[in-house]
Amino acid sequence: MSKQKDFVKFENVDKSYDGKVLVVKNLQLDIEEGEFVTMLGPSGSGKTTCLMMLAGFETPTNGEIYLGGKAISSIPPHKRGIGMVFQNYALFPHMTVYENLAFPLRVRKIPKDEADKKIDKALSMVSLQGFASRMPGQLSGGQQQRVAVARSLVFDPQLVLMDEPLGALDKNLRESMQYEIKHIHESIGVTVVYVTHDQSEALTMSNRIAVFNDGKVQQLSSPDELYEKPVNSFVAEFIGENNTFNGEVSDISDGKCKVKLANAEIMANPISVKSKGEKTKVSLRPERALINPKDKMDNIHNGKIEEVIYHGDHTRVRINLLGNPEFILKVPNSSANLDIKLGNEIKIGWNSEDARALDPK
């Protein structure tokens, strides 16, 4: 069976709660069957609203959402057959783990022995065998979370929505749960739409990430592309660390451009600038800049080390470079002594390809 390309499809979807402000603006989004797509964005960017429209708890003000080729705006939530994991787990506190998992099966009138098999399978998937008779209140946060995941999958939905499911967990647990959810997704091949504001979570788990801001999808692409090739300065700044230079394009040719800063000129890769004289913000990932480069690079400048912070596996160095006192470098600890000392003058080099000239916002 070939996978459906646009298993979930948002078509020109607008959403407004008060008739004055659009929370979601003309949203277009296609999600392939079996994909793990994360909606990532700051709070208030419209990502949770999108999820709620997909689940059926909010109706689009305009436009249509398709699931498996069918328009679903007029289908009530309980008939959509979409599994959902809520932010605070939403386990039924008066039911045991078993009864929680049995709920979606009972309302579907699945015979008891078949239901028991499904529940066993779902519980073993989240390694919670033997917890069936516990009440949710007797479980730890991580265990509750896993029950919620099992419950959303137990009735074999084609699509599972997760609304910041790991928000309430501590850091270590969150990381191990990220892998666990990712592995579950890989093993059963269900389509997952995941909402989070945590970029590392999004980068770890997803096939594709939709970065939301201001009610719009800013970029929809795979994690590596999103990190390496942000298409605008919001994405560049929201995902990962970022060094920026504000300037004006002074020359543009052969897929390269010159950007004039206050007192220097750098070479950059023109992404959203097209002609001379445009204002731009040049974005450069910290790990793409090297100290005392041996290879030939088309940007080599001198900077002064302002701060050195030891991080164990790497050292962060803050450098005053070309009038930007917040220029960050990451130096892996294995590298030879590079003369990184506070106050030293050093040479910094990077390829113009990695310096992306984006919109000036």
Place this chain on the structure above:
Amino acid sequence: MSSETKQILTTDGIPLEVSLKKAEKKNKIKAFLLVAPLLFFLIITYVFPIGDMLFRSVDDKMVTQMLPKTFKAMENWDGQELPDEEVFAAFHEDFIKLVEDKREGKLSTQLNYTKNGFKSIIKKLRRKSKSFEEGNYKEQIMAVHKRWADVEYWRAIQRRAPEFTGQKYLKGMDMYVNEEGKIVSVEEDRRIHRVLWLRTLEIAFFVTVFCFLMAYPIAHLLATLPMKYSNLLMICVLLPFWTSLLVRTASWMILLQQQGIVNDFFVGIGLVADDNRPEMMYNKTGSYVAMTQILLPFMVLPLYSVMKTISPSLMRAGKSLGGTPFVAFWKVYFPLTIPGIGAGCLLVFILAIGYYITPALVGGASGTLISNQIAFHMKSTLDWSFASAMGLMLLSGVLVIYWLYNKIVGIDNIKLG
């Protein structure tokens, strides 16, 4: 502590336990002093008077003390035939003393509770006793009125001999101890209390049901509406709560009477004929309507406080898992509100079972409750011991309901706010 365990000492060499007690003693005294005013206030104004009132229901010393010699002489009487001269003489002696103290009226009231007909013969006896000659009191007393020669009346006096009695409780259940000492029910046409007890339970039960039916949706709205609307609604719920009970009951009288607003409205829309206005007051309907309205906040508030804590995502989860809105409500939301339902129902039922002013004003003859009967005996017949006996019966009824509730639902599940 076993003898082998080494006693732990503080650095000063004092045993740790002693030291701990000493350190905590100050705090305990402080804590006690803080609650002491309220404690004494409660003992003086609550425990003592209520205890005294309840004690009255079994206390029968009054007659015992008024006729000490009579009861002493009666110890040898078998109660089969008229007592002999010794009893009559003792009774005469007690009676003369009572007349001197002007207390014979109290005696007649008391004896009249036991058997009707004592009032007039005691009055007569007082008039005649002034001209009694010494000796042969049996003949002289029997000559006063033929009832004095009736053994039944002497048995009635004898029944008042014990210092304590449970008769008031029997009377509250329309029963009494007959001449043979057996507990029997009174004649059917005089059984007023049983009817009242049953009616009290019935009205309290239905008022609770009506309150529940109306309060549940209101409480749900209160808990789920946006703040600005729910605050307004909350004020609507609380406003009658802050209004005087009497005012609210009186307004129901204005609304419900035959020439009242509700009837005018029914006539206006042609629902009933002008000359056939239904009676909605001075009967059970009046009690139901007014009590339901007045007790409604007591149901809304506990329900609201429980519903407020139920996360809306639970209903959403129920729906997203495939439950219809009704299934999600019935399997998920409703079970979670049970603590609030329990608290609200218990509160309303207990309040309704002892309700007094409202049924007295709008209940009429068929809508009055047992508490109105208690008030009647407190104020009109002045039979306080009977009133307090019924009060205690009411109280034990409430305690039984509380106990049952605890058995069935569990008192820990109650949530009042």
